[in-house]
Amino acid sequence: MDNQTEGNDEAATQPSDDREDYFFRTLADLANGGLPGMAVTLTCDGMLISGQLTSSVAFFEYIREAWERIVPTRPADDEQPGKKNALVVLAEQAIEASRERNEEFFSEGTTEFLLTTFVHLRDVRYFVPGSPPFKTDFWRGRIDRISGFNIGQMVEAD
Template sequence: MSGSAKDSILEMLTHAANKHDFSLDITLNMKGSLITGTLVSAREYFEEMSGKFEGGNDLSKAISEKLLDASKQNVEQAEDVTFIHLKNTRIYCGDSKPTPSKSEFLWRGRLDQTDGFFIGKISED
């Protein structure tokens, strides 16, 4: 997809994740890379990100609070679907091994930058 066009099916799935805490294993094609993981709500994404900054210095705590605020705002603005959020993510570029090799990180990308998708997650197992 080019410009600001969004795939209506992917937008619907992302909206379902944001509005109804729906999750789904999915793989996205973005600019020649495959991004594979589990679709989650923006709220869950920001809450998990916030947790990664808890317990640190004052700056870390401030970042954690901002991310928690973002999670609450995204619940209120669930109708506006601009970003897609994945957890347990791996990124494949060409025939190389995925980055990271363990799929334990969170990923956020623009929905209008997605070239295609399929239901299911690429597994190394």
């Protein structure tokens, strides 16, 4: 039976692809709405990625700040006022789009989840077979590439 069948309330909230994890997508949606960061460990492309769920807005704000440090605003000259780095502008557009999407989703009366495509983590640790773990501040990945997850964050053994 097709998951998109009209009149089936449960089907309307379920993903159409059996490989998609509706429960995990819901956690990602809740993180986008400001749910305090839940620790998760993901299995993705043969490695474990462990961190705190965070919102798309927080991820893009981090990216904007990093790009501002790396490539500062071009100084003004006689011809033009100072211009923002194109990467900073791109991050600001992503922040605004994420805010609008999240506000629309979490507005009063919303009953359907968005089925988010990407998940964002902060305070990330990567565990790759045969290599020592390494850390990054943030990570963004496609939910449909995650083959499993657990609640809780992995840490290196002492």
